[in-house]
Amino acid sequence: MATAVAARAKGKPLLEIKGLSQTYAKAAADDLLVLEGVDLTVRDGEIVGLLGRSGVGKSSLLRIIAGLTRPKSGEVRWRGRPLAGPSEGIAMVFQSFALFPWLTVLENVELGLEPLGVNSAERRSRSLQAIDLIGLDGFENAYPKELSGGMRQRVGFARGLVMQPELLLMDEPFSALDVLTAETLRTDLIELWSEGKLPLRSLLLVSHSIEEAVLMCDRILLIAGNPGKVAAEIPIDLPHPRNRNDEAFRELVDKVYGRMTNPSGPADKPKAQSAGMDLVLSEVSTNTLAGFLETLAAEPFKGKADLPEIADELTMEIDELFPIAETLALLKLAEVDRGDIRITAPGRRFVESDVDARKKIFAEQLLATVPIVALIRRVLDERPSHRAPYRRFSEELEDFMSEEFAEETLASVVSWGRYAELFSYDEQAQAFSLEDPE
Amino acid sequence: MPAHRPASFGKLTLLPVAPSVWDAVVFALVLGVLALVAFGGRETLQPLAVGAGPISLDPAVLPHYALRTTLRMLAAMAASLVFTFAFGALAAKSRRAEMVLIPMLDVLQSVPVLGFLSFTVTGFMALFPGQVLGVELAAIFAIFTSQAWNMAYSFYHSTKTLPRDLKDLSDSLRLGAWRRFWTLEAPYAAPGLVWNAMISMSGAWFFVVASEAISVGPTTVSLPGVGSYVALAIAQHDLKAVGWAVLTMLAVILLYDQLMFRPLVAWAEKFRLDVSDAEPPRSWALDLFQRADFLRGLFRPVADILSSVASVRMGKPIAAPPALTRAWRSPWTERAWYVVLIAIAVIAAWRAIAFIGGAVGLAEVLHVFVLGFYTLARVAVLIAIASLIWVPAGVWIGLRPRWAERLQPVTQFLAAFPSNLLFPAVVVLIVRFDLTPDIWLSPLMILGAQWYLLFNVIAGTRAFPHDLLEAAASMRVKGWGWWRRVILPGIMPSYVTGAITASGGAWNAAIVAEVANWGDTKLTAHGLGAYIAEHTKDGDLRRVVLGVAVMAVYVVLVNRLFWEPLFMRAARMLRAD
Secondary structure (H helix, E strand, O other): OHHHHHHHOOOOEEEEEEEEEEEOOOOOOOOOEEEEEEEEEEEOOOEEEEEOOOOOOHHHHHHHHOOOOOOOEEEEEEOOEEOOOOOOOEEEEOOOOOOOOOOOHHHHHHHHHHHHOOOHHHHHHHHHHHHHHOOOOOOOOOOHHHOOHHHHHHHHHHHHHOOOOOEEEEEOOOOOOOHHHHHHHHHHHHHHHHOOOOOOOEEEEEEOOHHHHHHHOOEEEEEEOOOEEEEEEEEOOOOOOOOOOOHHHHHHHHHHHHHHHOOOOHHHOOHHHOOOOOOOOOOOOHHHHHHHHHHHHOOOOOOEEEHHHHHHHOOOOHHHHHHHHHHHHHOOOEEEEOOEEEEOHHHHHHHHOOHHHHHHHHHHHHHHHOHHHHHHHHHHHHOOOOEEEHHHHHHHHHOOOOHHHHHHHHHHHHHHHHHHOOOEEEOOOOEEEOOOOO | OHHHOOOOOOOOOOOOOOOOHHHHHHHHHHHHHHHHHHHHHHHOOOEHHHHOOOOOOOHHHHHHHHHHHHHHHHHHHHHHHHHHHHHHHHHHHOHHHHHHHHHHHHHHHHOOHHHHHHHHHHHHHHHOOOEHHHHHHHHHHHHHHHHHHHHHHHHHHHHHOOOHHHHHHHHHOOOOHHHHHHHHHHHHHHHHHHHHHHHHHHHHHHHHHHHHEEEEOOEEEEOOOHHHHHHHHHHOOOHHHHHHHHHHHHHHHHHHHHHHHHHHHHHHHHHOOOOOOOOOOOOHHHHHHHHOHHHHHHHHHHHHHHHHHHOOOOOOOOOOOHHHHHHHHOHHHHHHHHHHHHHHHHHHHHHHHHHHHOOOOHHHHHHHHHHHHHHHHHHHHHHHHHHHHHHHHHHHHHOOHHHHHHHHHHHHHHHHOOHHHHHHHHHHHHHHHOOOHHHHOOHHHHHOOHHHHHHHHHHHHHHOOHHHHHHHHHOOOOHHHHHHHHHHHHHHHHHHHHHHHHHHHHHHHHHHHOEEEEOOEEEEOOOHHHHHHHHHHHOOHHHHHHHHHHHHHHHHHHHHHHHHHHHHHHHHHHOOO
């Protein structure tokens, strides 16, 4: 497959990454990796998508390419030379727009040309051109706060384009926008790209939306695992403009869903099955879990659903959907396989029960499948005081994961444990206990 | 051509070029200010005998005195700003510097400014022998020490909490340190800095008045200013003159607020990152300036010069040789740094002990701590009494938006008014009715500081979520339960903020409040403030240092052990998510 992609590739490689690894910025142990053994190439003339769930290291990878952080190890070559810091020819578009609120649209766009030593007349004319191209004509003197989200991101694009970069990095540029605005912006961008009007050679798009990646990219790289690596490479051959309702388009989306639930063979299965203390739990509310199970059990799914379909029904992106599906799989309330989700026997019992019985089923599944919950309960049972401090468990987790992940995991544990009435937690005293508030 | 579009769509814009009435008004204002600065500034270069000539009690000289006082204030503010940028940037950029500078700031903030006056006057007079400038600088330095610390801290805090995306963007555009400072760091810090400068300035009026008539041992210098005027009025039993001074001060503070700070606060709104729903602060003076198009044209060259300063192309920083970088980052450098720090601390402590110990025994040190305890007791009781009065009053006002809108600026104004101008009135009463100074001098300490309490309680109540109030009302929570369960936890963080400022102010005021004069009558209360004041008068620097150090210890301890834990607890309780 790799050779097929190479044969299709349009131009010479611009960016080459080999054997890259990166550690967490704030980890208790030095050797906790967020990325490991990442290889990737971006060639002249292509749009490459980095697709993966949050926390998998996509943004870390992008920051390394932008020269904002250095990798722990591995090689990053830009135009054939090792990359050292922010480089000429690479520009970036931010998820949060990153506009200076005290500068006008024009001043925001001009800003990056100044350090390059472009004189002020040329700065002005180039910026006006970029603003014109991206459809912001007439807003030159507006301040960002006077613009809608979509218009703000257009400023972000204009600022990237005015640099006339060879590679434009885009960090989830549409995810802070509403559905309609995002779609307009995507189509505008792809149109300009297909017509060859964008002053750039290639695009690297970080995304957590499968449809967005299939809509825009020539090639999708799936980033998955813990630590993250390139788990699969999926070429997209469809001609632009692409139609979301196209048969071929739907098939590709299904294929990517399948790849994301079972990236490649058993070794890379989501850690849910490995069931150890290294399990990172995402904060999913028990209400959401119950609601999802109910939808799954009811018409039209009747216990078994295609993930893209149920995502569509609930209008969820994979960033919301996957944590829910994975948590259900972990608790053995549902099973996930090749892009499908199926309710299990305990899951069905859960849906059919009343509030108290639901709590009991949830508690049983929690104790059986989440080791940290079992540990907390055991420690509380054994201690005569039936109390244990938060640090006792967070330190245990930090041997296996970064501080942030340990905090997120324990937050989920607290909320699930409270719902299941397995233990209570005193936020002021930062302690777990078995006491029931009267 | 789009470049000539009006800056904002909603606002009325006048035709360019044709001068408007506003232009004339603003132009006159600017010219007037320039002339005043030139006039006031020239006088400071006069020899000591002329410039610091006898103070007159004639009300006609008061405008002149007020000008001098105000210029001192401005000079100190400029110095504070320069200090803030240097200090804040250094602390935010270098971890090793941060380790020392931030705790230092904390202590400096707690040191009573007035206690230092005696050292600085001698120092600065030695620098400029025989010139008014030396004494002027000493007074300016005293004001500087009362306002620089929290401004520096505000800037440091802003620089540490820069939004990550804007930081990344600046790196990715390779803006460089200088341009980045002007494009990102300074604008981002502006709203906080302006607010802190305003609070500092409020506090500083107190010190400017106190520092104008300085006597250290045998030397007594009176700088022309409102403070000296009042000092003379007290010495001559002239209650009417005190009244004139109070009126002048009211006018000065009002002008300062309207012409300088309100415009600044309104202007700094532009740099706020989060757009809140609250009505942004407005200022008629700023509107005036922004509407005067002709004037804006006049100022454009100035703005252009400023912006070209910001975009000066600094050469690429010279890359340090790798060996040096490695050495700089090695753990050995880290250890060496610690050793140097500890060595300096030990030497400093040893010198200080040797200096004080030469004249003062252990018994006196203990005695000073006991005196400190008296002052502590006074501050505690006063804060408690002020809280009992101002918390209910503040909540009452805060719940009524119309009142709050009108009274909030008034409280701010009252906080800025130098309460030491009012001391004579109280002293006259104490003398007339033969009251115990130990008790009746105490209220003077809280006179100026109490407004911070009221101000913050009003602000906290206004910020309290309206839906929670309605929920409480619909559940018919009333009386004591309402105070305990609803409003008090809600305003707690604001209250604590106000109380910290108020108690800090009260400690400082102790130095002028525990000893009071009216003509030849002298009233003294037992306390640390009186101890420092007496020995300043004698010129006994060792005992002044001892007193100042003990006071700093008390303030730091009370903040650390009482206010800060209380604040953390209150803030944590209030967090909704």
